[in-house]
Amino acid sequence: MDADEVRRRLDDIDYLVDDGMATALFLAMTLEQPLLLEGEPGVGKTAAAKALARALGAPLIRLQCYEGLTASEALYEWNYQRQLLAIRLAESRHETLSDADLFTEEFLQERPILRAVRATGPVAPVLLIDEIDRADDEFEALLFEFLGEASITIPEIGTFVAHRRPVVILTSNRSRELHDALRRRCLYHWIDFPGPLRAAEILRRSVPSASDALIESVTTFVGRARDLDLDKLPGMAETIDWVSALAALGAAELVRPDALRTISAIAKTPDDRTxxxxxxxxxxSGADEPLPTGRGAGS
Structure with missing residues (x-):
């Protein structure tokens, strides 16, 4: 498999990427290194991991990051209820259990990262560590061993090393800076908003019921809207929602009445709506006059 093959496979499931993105995904698989994807919200970072898993026929394991995320929620946890039950059962038999009896794989609960390390299927899983920038600084340090060596050390048992390295994709919206130590362990790719032609093609595949005129005018307007001083720039996810809403109303072109009725699809704050x-x-100039398309107004 090469970068072109990655691009073709993604294209087959209607996830369109440019050469840079296809190459980044190819290298992540070939070099067996984690890939850090950054970009504005809504450019398709999370969707990239989902699409890659589909294209490869691989299981997707997702870890959604948030403030306060801990190792017991992301790596592994001990099944304390089963341990307590084992202790009571041993007591009823007048037996004594040692720590070595209680801290074994039998009582180990896998969380997403350990599940990815211990995966034994025919195809390596795709592990999505989503919005790593939302987690605390301390959580990043918990990932260093896994990102660098595809392994997890559990003090009571030992080190688990992946039989087949999972394809690891981390995403970040840059709400905070990530540690250099994490970045060093990853390949890196910045995802920008797609250009007008690729954006239009994405919309055609995502909303096949929408007319070309509607798609072109929406693509042009959203491109201009991203130059405004908005709290949240509309990404492809919002653009797809907007075209879907307009198509559901039966709009064949983008006119102001329909645009205003569906504006909540792309305006997510009161100031952005204004x-x-x-x-x-x-x-x-007219209430029902179609808004200009890219061909009529320039790109």
Whole structure:
């Protein structure tokens, strides 16, 4: 498999990538190194891991990060209820259990990362560590051994090393800076908003019921909206939602009445709603006049 094959497989399941993204995914698999994806929210970072798992026919294991995430939730945890039951059963038999009896694989509960390390299926899993920037600094340190060596050390048992390295994809919205030690252990790729042509093709595949005129005008307007001073720039996810809503209303072109009725698909704060509404009012002259497309207004 090469980068072109990765791109073709993703294209077959309607996830479109450019050469840079296809190469980054190919290298992550070939070099068996984690891949850190950064970019604005909504550019398709999480979707990339999901699409890669589908394209490879691999199981997807997802770890959603958040503030306060701990090792017991991400790596492993001991089944204390089973341990307590074992102790009571031993007592009823007048037996004594040692720590070595209680801290064994029998009482070990796998969390996403350990599950990825111990996976034994025919295809290596894709492990998605989503929004790593939302986790605490301390949590990053827990990942260093796994990211660098595809292993996890459990003090009571020993070290588990992946028989087949999982494909590891981390995503970050850059809400905070990540440690250099984490970045050194990863390949890196920045995902930008897609250009007009690729964005239009993504919309055609995502919303096949939408007309070309609607797709082109929405693509053009969203591109301009990203130049506004918005709290949250509309990504491809919001753009797809907007086109889907417009198509559900039966809109064949983007006109202001329909645009305003569905504006909640791309405006996620009151201030953004005001700014995007004002931008809509600046385009066209009639209430039912279609807003300009990329071909009519430039790209």
């Amino acid at each position: 700014s995007i509404t004002a931008a809509l009012e600046e385009l066209g």
